[in-house]
Amino acid sequence: MNQISSNRRIVCPQCGYDDNPFTANHCLNCNSRLRSQSADGGDRDSLSRRNSIPWSVIPLAGLLLVTLGLFVLWRNSQPPTPPSSQPLTSQADFPREWQLYNSLRDVPDVPEGVFLYGGAMASAALRAKNIQSEITRAHPKFRLLYTDPLNVPPDSGKGIEMTANGEISFSESFRPIQQSEYNIVRSRGYTLKQVPVALGGIAFYSHPGVKLSGISLGQIQEIYSGKITNWRQLGGSNLPIVPVSQDPDAKASTSFLLQGMPSSQRRFGKNVQIVRDTTSAIRKVAAIPGGIGYGAQALVVGQQTVEPLSLAKGRSRNYVPAAAPDGTVNQQALLDGSYPLIRRIFVVYREDGSLDEVAGRAYANLLLSTEGQKLVDRAGYVPIR
Secondary structure: OOHHHHOOEEOOOOOOOOOEEOOOOEOOOOOOEOOOEOOOOOEHHHHHHHHOOOOOHHHHHHHHHHHHHHHHHHHHHOOOOOOOOOOOOOHHHOOOOOOOOOOOOOOOOOOOEEEEEEEOHHHHHHHOHHHHHHHHHHOOOEEEEEOOOOOOOOOHHHHHHHHHHOOOOEEEEOOOOOHHHHHHHHOOOOEEEEEEEEEEEEEEEEOHHHOOOEEEHHHHHHHHOOOOOEHHHHOOOOOEOEEEEOOOOOOOOOOHHHOOOOHHHOOOOOOOEEOOOHHHHHHHHHHOOOEEEEEEHHHHOOOOOOEEEEEEOOOOOOOEOOEOOOOOEOHHHHHOOOOOOEEEEEEEEEEOOOHHHHHHHHHHHHHHOHHHHHHHHHOOOEEOO
């Protein structure tokens, strides 16, 4: 034993005698048993108890390890979290494959050649000459030709169908791709890609003689289903209502005009007139004193022959104007979500490794560039970044 241990003494717990040698087992004064000490002067019995693990703890530790292992297995088996459906507003929101560029000229991999595209009439303002000329100036060998379908009016669904069939390179859509459309192309061994590039609203308008300050979406449903037939029923002029629709198929079961109505009541009124596109609808409504029609805000606001109607959600009277005080599109109402009918505009193309895919991705990249989003704003839509 070392020198330190030999100099230490143990105090007897019975009589208090404090000169017992460190190695003694019994008190030299009263012969009572002394507690065994550790080498550093501590209580060896209690030290042993402190260093031992109670048997009752072992099952709990095993249960904890098993639970942790099961959690790790469950977490690894879960599918990845789907991307947010909210409008994309910053570079961090875009998938990794997308890099946002400042100018139209900065966009790489823009192919050379003539590419046909089509789609929604609602995005027609993006195809205006002053917009397309900017793209041509930046990439003169990337030539775009808008193509109408044969014998039927152009719309989002027809554009997606023509894209899927390879009739055009890509299309613009005022609605997302439907599951049935995905299923069709997947059966052919490829898929479709939709890229949001802008926000836009749907505006309703009437003949100036209607004299109505605003209308609710609930009232619009009753107009297009034939339940309300005279403007006097809504506080307007005593004129028969003539609803004009540019829904080419005029299917009451799928038309956004009748969404939310019971299926038994979802049918168009007999007075609904079908036209080819927004231009035809505006001309028709302007010529009929009781006419009402609809179209993209960017195409309706600023028209001199018809009167844009303020819209309210449901059956409320909280009317939101389609036009701002300066006569332009009410973009603030689109940005803050107060406008009742807001849609995203998509670029849709096939993912099949073809040159059409390269063209579609390039077109989306061009519109998503900083300069491209300024063109979106100039066209009357709301930039998403």
